[in-house]
Amino acid sequence: MSILKVENLSKSFGGIHANQDISFEVQSGEILGVIGPNGAGKSTLFDLITGFTKPDQGSVIFEGKNIFGFRPDKISNLGVGRTFQKLKPFADQTLLENVMIGAFSKESNQKVARDKALEIIEFVQLLEKRHHYAKELSTGQRKRLELARALATDPKLLLMDEVTGGVDQKTIPGLVELVKKLRERGVTVITIEHNINIIMDISNHVLALDQGKKIAFGIPKEIQNNQKVIDAYLGTIDAA
Amino acid sequence: MQAVVTGLLMGLIYALIASGLSLIFGLMEIVNFAHGEHLMLAMFTSFWLWALLGLDPIVSIPITILVLALCGIVTHYFLIRYILKAKMLVQICATFGLAVFIRSLAQFLWTPDFRNISKPMLEGRIEISGIFIGQPQFTAAIVCLFAFIGLYWFVTKTETGLALQATSQDRQAAEILGVPSNKMFALGWGLGLGCVAIAGSMMSSYFYIFPDVGINFSLFAFVAVALGGFGSILGCLYAGIIIGLVESLGGLLIDPSFKLLYVFAIYLLVVIFKPQGIFGRY
Amino acid sequence: MSDLKIAQSEPLFNSNKKMTYLVLGFFAFLILLPALGPTKFFLHLMIMIFMHAVISQSWNIIGGFSGQISLGHGAFFGIGAYATSFFYVEYGLTPWIGILIGIIVCAIVAILIGIPMLRLSGHYFAIATLLIGISFQIIFQRWDLVGAASGLWVPLTSEDSLYAIQFHSSKVPYYYLFLIFFTIIFFITWLISRSKLGYRLRAVRDDAQAAQSLGIDVAKHKIIAFAISAMMMSPMGSLFAQYILIVDPDRMFNFEISIIALLITVLGGIGYVWGPLVGTLILIPLAEYARIFFGGTGGAVDLMVYGIVLMFICIFKPSGIISFLPNHILHREKMR
Numbered sequence A: 001m002s003i004l005k006v007e008n009l010s011k012s013f014g015g016i017h018a019n020q021d022i023s024f025e026v027q028s029g030e031i032l033g034v035i036g037p038n039g040a041g042k043s044t045l046f047d048l049i050t051g052f053t054k055p056d057q058g059s060v061i062f063e064g065k066n067i068f069g070f071r072p073d074k075i076s077n078l079g080v081g082r083t084f085q086k087l088k089p090f091a092d093q094t095l096l097e098n099v100m101i102g103a104f105s106k107e108s109n110q111k112v113a114r115d116k117a118l119e120i121i122e123f124v125q126l127l128e129k130r131h132h133y134a135k136e137l138s139t140g141q142r143k144r145l146e147l148a149r150a151l152a153t154d155p156k157l158l159l160m161d162e163v164t165g166g167v168d169q170k171t172i173p174g175l176v177e178l179v180k181k182l183r184e185r186g187v188t189v190i191t192i193e194h195n196i197n198i199i200m201d202i203s204n205h206v207l208a209l210d211q212g213k214k215i216a217f218g219i220p221k222e223i224q225n226n227q228k229v230i231d232a233y234l235g236t237i238d239a240a
Numbered sequence B: 001m002q003a004v005v006t007g008l009l010m011g012l013i014y015a016l017i018a019s020g021l022s023l024i025f026g027l028m029e030i031v032n033f034a035h036g037e038h039l040m041l042a043m044f045t046s047f048w049l050w051a052l053l054g055l056d057p058i059v060s061i062p063i064t065i066l067v068l069a070l071c072g073i074v075t076h077y078f079l080i081r082y083i084l085k086a087k088m089l090v091q092i093c094a095t096f097g098l099a100v101f102i103r104s105l106a107q108f109l110w111t112p113d114f115r116n117i118s119k120p121m122l123e124g125r126i127e128i129s130g131i132f133i134g135q136p137q138f139t140a141a142i143v144c145l146f147a148f149i150g151l152y153w154f155v156t157k158t159e160t161g162l163a164l165q166a167t168s169q170d171r172q173a174a175e176i177l178g179v180p181s182n183k184m185f186a187l188g189w190g191l192g193l194g195c196v197a198i199a200g201s202m203m204s205s206y207f208y209i210f211p212d213v214g215i216n217f218s219l220f221a222f223v224a225v226a227l228g229g230f231g232s233i234l235g236c237l238y239a240g241i242i243i244g245l246v247e248s249l250g251g252l253l254i255d256p257s258f259k260l261l262y263v264f265a266i267y268l269l270v271v272i273f274k275p276q277g278i279f280g281r282y
Numbered sequence C: 001m002s003d004l005k006i007a008q009s010e011p012l013f014n015s016n017k018k019m020t021y022l023v024l025g026f027f028a029f030l031i032l033l034p035a036l037g038p039t040k041f042f043l044h045l046m047i048m049i050f051m052h053a054v055i056s057q058s059w060n061i062i063g064g065f066s067g068q069i070s071l072g073h074g075a076f077f078g079i080g081a082y083a084t085s086f087f088y089v090e091y092g093l094t095p096w097i098g099i100l101i102g103i104i105v106c107a108i109v110a111i112l113i114g115i116p117m118l119r120l121s122g123h124y125f126a127i128a129t130l131l132i133g134i135s136f137q138i139i140f141q142r143w144d145l146v147g148a149a150s151g152l153w154v155p156l157t158s159e160d161s162l163y164a165i166q167f168h169s170s171k172v173p174y175y176y177l178f179l180i181f182f183t184i185i186f187f188i189t190w191l192i193s194r195s196k197l198g199y200r201l202r203a204v205r206d207d208a209q210a211a212q213s214l215g216i217d218v219a220k221h222k223i224i225a226f227a228i229s230a231m232m233m234s235p236m237g238s239l240f241a242q243y244i245l246i247v248d249p250d251r252m253f254n255f256e257i258s259i260i261a262l263l264i265t266v267l268g269g270i271g272y273v274w275g276p277l278v279g280t281l282i283l284i285p286l287a288e289y290a291r292i293f294f295g296g297t298g299g300a301v302d303l304m305v306y307g308i309v310l311m312f313i314c315i316f317k318p319s320g321i322i323s324f325l326p327n328h329i330l331h332r333e334k335m336r
Helices: A042-050 A072-078 A095-103 A110-123 A139-151 A169-184 A196-202 A220-224 A227-234 B002-028 B035-053 B061-083 B088-110 B135-157 B159-169 B171-176 B181-203 B213-228 B233-253 B256-273 C003-009 C017-036 C040-065 C074-091 C095-117 C122-142 C172-193 C196-206 C208-213 C218-244 C255-268 C275-316
Strands: A002-013 A016-027 A031-035 A057-062 A080-082 A157-161 A188-192 A205-210 A213-218 B125-128 B131-134
Touching (some): A016 A042, A016 A188, A016 A205, A016 A213, A031 A042, A031 A169, A042 A188, A072 A080, A095 A110, A095 A139, A139 A157, A139 A169, A196 A220, A205 A227, A213 A220, A213 A227, B002 B131, B002 B159, B002 B181, B002 B213, B035 B088, B061 B088, B088 B213, B088 C275, B125 B135, B135 B159, B135 B233, B159 B181, B233 B256, C040 C196, C074 C218, C074 C255, C172 C196, C172 C218, C196 C208
Parallel strands (some): A031 A188
Antiparallel strands (some): A205 A213, B125 B131
16 A cells, blocks of 8 residues: 555645646655756645645645645644754754654653664764754755654655755765665665756655656656646747 | 724724834833833923913924823833833833832822813814714824834834834844844834823823723723734734724623723733734734 | 665654763752752742743743743733632642643633734734733732732641642752652643644744744644643642742733743843753842842842843843854754
């Protein structure tokens, strides 16, 4: 059974159709890449799935359960984690504390939560920075902080919004490796990415959006050669 | 019917005061908790100009506006500048502290006694089909209405006004387009206080003047801005009138000593059921 | 051992022997203080310090730990004061039970206010608390059942009475009463600060959306914090009523209480367990001595000073005086 099924999801803000009639399925244990030019509605899609925005219509079914209209914290507790495109670390708290707050979603015992947080911090390779304040960390480190924090909630499905955005070149391979390792841990991942190479490298399937609509869905090889996708990114010559 | 008219007139004054508040919030995202205190200062300024120089409040409006403008510059320079970028918590505490300071300064300098201007230029009542309207109240309301219209016209029709709106909607975008934020903030702050200066001067003809007089007006202004929608000047007009009517009719129909509570009740209702207010953006 | 194992075997809390002894010694000193023969004024000062420290700590829970500014916290103080006095005057019920009633009522009021209001953004909530605070004063000024504007007239017992919590021969019993509550409430705050609840509250304060994405029910946590905060405030009103034995709306629902709670916490260090105490130790002795020197006009002058201090702190040191301490001392209590 698919871990996530999205059907006819739509959302408009005033006159802007951020998401129009989007449907797709995600299999358990896979990595789904989401691509599309800026403004295509990718982040809105995430907001709809994680409950931060209420869809106008459509349904979101997670593990067989319709989560339409659920509050974000309830959805998180069901097993859906996310990171944000615009990073939201708890700036005045340390890395360890940030991740612990994530751990507290499933653990009540402080020591257990702390140890679990440490384990995940080691997974994202930031152990030596655990007592540093979030505001002291570099962008790449903050991305890992958010990833660790979300991971600490033991999600079955993790939505990552642009993990490599704004990160310098040499840090990227490390992050990509982390995402692949997530699959090994049994976490299903949906990731928004601008870097097409990365998406093609790590994804089992790719969902392409443009102007709020789904324009393609399939394995990376198909998407790469999909004319609609190419057009969306390059734009037609007349429009330029 | 009498109550309706009284409420309407008072409402226009509330509307102007609230517009000032709304302007400041829309521009700088700072809720000026000291708004009522500035109103009180305006009233006291009118009073002292009358008591010491014999100037009628109507005549001294320009001077009062100048005095308030000066106060505005001082507070902006010493306080507001620093908290523009601070956390909301800090901003609230800062303007709240300002309010407390101005209020107690007034109490210290001028004692808590009630003052009032006797024999102002405007006095007496006019009668329109059986309803008595005090001349000062009527004139005050009309002046406030005109001031409001003036403000509205300025903000929506003039170039500077549009620049002001641009800054309030998206500061960065406006700056890129060449609109200097700092000047806009100072302007907004000044206009906001200008509203209060006019309202205060007009009211000093007939209202009792004392250090705590600003508190109620502050609160009503908050309610008005919340009701009309933070950031909407037109909303303030409708909201101000509604508040004036509720205060007056509530006092008439239920119990005058609980007038404040009726207005507060509006706030609670609005905020629970329609948080953006009538025209709000937030 | 791997780095991870080393990290996981570190103790959860920095238990620093020096710090622990310091705090214990401090409390031991407070317990023994009356034996050193202090003056009545000094005892009064200490009582005021305890009371204001708790009032501010109560505000700290909602303002500092959860990040919601309340400008009408004095309402809970007043409720606590009237709870003990009313039931004693009308029914002869011992104020000890009155204190409990006050706490329960305040919790209920906080929850009733919190449910609709805490969903709102900070500004709306602050204004709402301001309105509610003033509303309480207006209501109690006109409510005949509790004596309206003249308040409740509490009959004085002829002798010191533990039952009626009235002590006329000396301030020492009051001192211990306030000390006990001070200790309990600061202890509870300390526990909350290092507990799962404390961590989640701080998350809500720092970034509500991120907190939600981590499974935290933001609204529920804010209401919990508000209720706890109200429950801490109430006993102070109750005890104060027993201390001065004059209970009227002007004293008990005085706006100054709300201002001071906020001011002391912001001054001392918002969000820190000891912040309120630091603020109290700076402000209250000054206020009490100023009251002696300025006498009549003292009323307006101390408010003026409060306003100035508040503005100053907001401009120059918004995190409070306590943040002058170096980070490693400041955050000693955090989990590692």
